[in-house]
Amino acid sequence: MKLIILDQAGVISQNSDTLIKTPDEWIPLPGSLQAIARLTHSGYRVVIASNQSGIGRGLIDMVTYNTINDKMHKAVNQAGGRIDAIFFCPHTNADKCSCRKPATGLFDEITQRYGVNLRNVPAIGDSLKDLQAAAAAGAIPILVLTGKGRITCTKEEIPANTQIFDNLTLAVDALVGQA
Numbered sequence: 001m002k003l004i005i006l007d008q009a010g011v012i013s014q015n016s017d018t019l020i021k022t023p024d025e026w027i028p029l030p031g032s033l034q035a036i037a038r039l040t041h042s043g044y045r046v047v048i049a050s051n052q053s054g055i056g057r058g059l060i061d062m063v064t065y066n067t068i069n070d071k072m073h074k075a076v077n078q079a080g081g082r083i084d085a086i087f088f089c090p091h092t093n094a095d096k097c098s099c100r101k102p103a104t105g106l107f108d109e110i111t112q113r114y115g116v117n118l119r120n121v122p123a124i125g126d127s128l129k130d131l132q133a134a135a136a137a138g139a140i141p142i143l144v145l146t147g148k149g150r151i152t153c154t155k156e157e158i159p160a161n162t163q164i165f166d167n168l169t170l171a172v173d174a175l176v177g178q179a
Helices: 032-041 062-078 105-114 128-137 168-176
Strands: 002-006 044-051 085-089 122-125 140-144 163-165
Touching (some): 032 044, 044 105, 044 128, 122 128, 128 140, 140 168
Parallel strands (some): 002 122, 044 085, 140 163
16 A cells, blocks of 8 residues: 655645644645645655644634544645545644654554555655654654745754655655656
């Protein structure tokens, strides 16, 4: 089974300094929906691993979070793609949980659900936490320069084997070949 793990905000959709709190605030990045469709048509199972501290901070409730995800699923489906599952951490930094990236809890859940070793699984994110979690879980860390990516690429703590692309489209080009 071909599997890929994507972060949500900054990779698929625009990032917001104040968090995405309504469906209207969820705006896909240019080309991201088509990139997911290419992954789907190339046989990848696309899953999302995302920190969602807004839930733990009371800035967004589960009904609204699910509505935002419904909008994302519909947009991806309309582009011809599919998101197989969303794994998310609703906790804040203060909770010291095992699922909030850079911890590997979300990746552990993905491993358990799909029964796969993440050793050759690409994990695409825009933050240092995304890359650290991917590397710690044994996945292939891939940084996109959208969202927080341009700031992240200047940090010394980036895992040594991190691949860097301007955006999700170019990362997908490298994974599945150019059209």
